[in-house]
Amino acid sequence: MKKRFFMPDTYWETGLLEQWLEEQAAQGWLPVSFAGYSSGKFEKAEPQILRFRLEPNQPESFAAREERENAYRDMGWRFAANLGEYRVYYCGDQDAAELHTDPAAQSWAWETLLRKLRRNSCISMALLAVWTVLQFRSIWEKGIPVETFLYGMWGIWLFVLWYFTRSLVQNLRALRGIRAVGRRLKAGIPLEHGGDLKSSLRRRKWGEAASWAAIALLVLFTVSIAGGASSMDLEEAPVERPWVAMAALDPETADLEMDWAQYRENRNLLVPFCCQMEQWRWEFGPWMRADFDRTVLPVFAKALYEERLNTRIKARPNDVVEILEDPRFDGAAVVTGRDSDGGRNIQMFVAYKNKAVVCQAIRMDADLRDHLDDFAAILAEFQ
Known part of the structure; x- marks a missing residue:
């Protein structure tokens, strides 16, 4: 049996994701695949105590990756699935060595990924701003913005404003979190394992519920406009x-x-x-x-x-x-x-x-x- 679960909403906090995966395994759910950073598909298994670690999915040759995977297997770690820009590994031996013990080496491994995540967040905000401006500009250029607004576009505009604000807050929050991780690694401090998992999952569930509610209201609004004519x-x-x-x-x-x-x-x-x-x-x-x-x-x-x-x-x-x-x-x-x-x-x-x-x-x-x-x-x- 397979089931999909929402992920924590802070994808840059790998320690929190690792804690979430370990709790899922303790409840008898092993990861199969992930839909970006939003949810994961799990397969039912026997409850077990596993350790999970996330590694940056680095661009490397097949030979280099195979060599690294063999080294991880010798240490007792197995590959589970790709999670966005991460590769997920698990280990059943509680005494097995960590994948990284040197903060400097860990910082080097994460540097490329952090730059990519920062760049993606900045590009996302820029595209979001352009898209929002184009939505309003295309309506305004019709020459009758008041009539267009009153006859139904006010609902679309509210949805655009809500989506823009929500996405902007999410991207700014991600940028702040990514920078905090980068500063921590540069200072030679290892990444923490764990965090406030309940709050993160609660934010994810409320965010998903708000998104579906907004979409449902938009559909009902569109139907009501068509039905009222x-x-x-x-x-x-x-x-x-x-x-x-x-x-x-x-x-x-x-x-x-x-x-x-x-x-x-x-x-x-x-x-x-x-x-x-x-x-x-x-x-x-x-x-x-x-x-x-x-x-x-x-x-x-x-x-x-x-x-x-x-x-x-x-x-x-x-x-x-x-x-x-x-x-x-x-x-x-x-x-x-x-x-x-x-x-x-x-x-x-x-x-x-x-x-x-x-x-x-x-x-x-x-x-x-x-x-x-x-x-x-x-x-x-x-x-």
Whole structure:
């Protein structure tokens, strides 16, 4: 029978790993293989008292390694498995000589490994920092970071920040431990055997539990985002609609047959309710789109309002921007222009009140400023 066990979380403390292996052997479990520095696979055997020692896995020729292995066997030590950058040896003779008795020779044997571990930790932190920056940069470059954040990426960002912080702390802790081992060996002090095994294993288990919990929450979050979205024909949309209907803006245009008329709705933790309506006719015919969002905090509504206004201004720099001073809104603006041939009116109204934001854009012969009462009523009703 084989079973996998979590390892101590301080892979640079070889004495602690040796103590852990000895306790496993005393319980009747012998090592078979290891998954990096996270866990090991063990095979059931008779409980026995064994000594374990870890040696750096040095780059050497086959002949040199075979000669060293033969010398270790003559001393009573047997090879068990590779554990990351270490080779694991065990011995059943409690009186057998240690693999290393000279601290200076031991320091020389460990010098290359310690340099490699330090280099790996530094590279890991550098790559982690670059990866984290790229995650945020790719989202920010979309041009609508507030909307992207509110519509679901906040969960991804939190996961990225958690993973970055956790990995950074682990790497800094490893660097400090590796340097302490190096200073000890340079001072001619032999490496200690043993340590606070219970605390190390407890940290490992809590760390693994936190990782799996974070992954589970991320999966649930992704599923909830997908499950909270729905799409339907505009005719099937709810009766209470947070926008000014095309029939109210231009009855003649509303009588035309539209080639597209869709309604989409979404719900998530930061935006409990948001919907989007779009209808248009081919060949540069009439077009209308409306977005409504009810956020959990007024600060989110204000940020979303400002982003949508600024995005419109950036996309159409020649349009006329009118900031409305109306006490019924916490912020409101109208952006007016003409289509490419200078004919049809193109206009957008955007406003927010408390936690709600409404944004409606049209391409038709109508003026959204004539319906400020309707927009104020929408924001008051859908808080």
